[in-house]
Amino acid sequence: QQQVKQSPQSLIVQKGGIPIINCAYENTAFDYFPWYQQFPGKGPALLIAIRPDVSEKKEGRFTISFNKSAKQFSLHIMDSQPGDSATYFCAASKGTYKYIFGTGTRLKVLA
Amino acid sequence: GAGVSQSPSNKVTEKGKDVELRCDPISGHTALYWYRQSLGQGLEFLIYFQGNSAPDKSGLPSDRFSAERTGGSVSTLTIQRTQQEDSAVYLCASSLDGTGSTSQHFGDGTRLSIL
Numbered sequence: 317q318q319q320v321k322q323s324p325q326s327l328i329v330q331k332g333g334i335p336i337i338n339c340a341y342e343n344t345a346f347d348y349f350p351w352y353q354q355f356p357g358k359g360p361a362l363l364i365a366i367r368p369d370v371s372e373k374k375e376g377r378f379t380i381s382f383n384k385s386a387k388q389f390s391l392h393i394m395d396s397q398p399g400d401s402a403t404y405f406c407a408a409s410k411g412t413y414k415y416i417f418g419t420g421t422r423l424k425v426l427a
Numbered sequence: 428g429a430g431v432s433q434s435p436s437n438k439v440t441e442k443g444k445d446v447e448l449r450c451d452p453i454s455g456h457t458a459l460y461w462y463r464q465s466l467g468q469g470l471e472f473l474i475y476f477q478g479n480s481a482p483d484k485s486g487l488p489s490d491r492f493s494a495e496r497t498g499g500s501v502s503t504l505t506i507q508r509t510q511q512e513d514s515a516v517y518l519c520a521s522s523l524d525g526t527g528s529t530s531q532h533f534g535d536g537t538r539l540s541i542l
Binding site for chain 1: 431458460467468469470472475477483518520522525526530531532533534535536
């Protein structure tokens with residue numbers, strides 16, 4: 317019940333495409349859902365985060381969609397660029413410090 | 428410094444040796460976390476420090492692993508009698524406080540290789 321399941325494991329899109337990464341959780345007590353972006357050799361960096369009281373949040377080209385009833389949330393990258401090629405992690409927490417991370421999605425955007 | 432600093436960035440050692448990994452959190456951040464990231468895997472929680480409270484060590488995989496945080500700032504993760512399965516990237520993060528709603532800021536990690 318503490319798991320966060322992330323899919324797909326890897327994703328290849330053309331420049332300008334809209335990659336979508338999905339995460340699903342079981343614990344309805346989770347109340348904070350961040351997404352992290354990680355480049356090779358670097359630590360994860362916070363990209364965008366959402367709480368369950370909203371269904372969508374946009375920051376630049378990045379959008380989180382949240383479906384509370386389905387216990388799913390997803391990351392959409394609009395007009396994807398080669399520079400977006402990275403590994404993306406979703407996470408969930410329930411008002412405490414313990415983030416439960418997904419297993420990551422390796423995204424490659426072709427020029 | 429501006430971000431979380433970890434040292435060394437890379438460490439290669441022989442099986443059975445002890446290693447120490449260092450983390451210097453963002454100034455003013457009271458919460459500090461250690462994670463382990465194995466190749467192609469997600470982030471595995473190891474230990475959490477918050478202010479002067481007792482640390483949460485529930486994620487440490489064995490008694491060969493220990494960590495301390497001196498003066499509420501710098502932290503050291505120690506692995507004794509290293510094994511090949513300890514090879515991974517060890518990431519440190521800090522946050523303003525220990526609530527889940529404050530974002531965690533990560534260092535670039537220490538890549539540990541056990542020969």
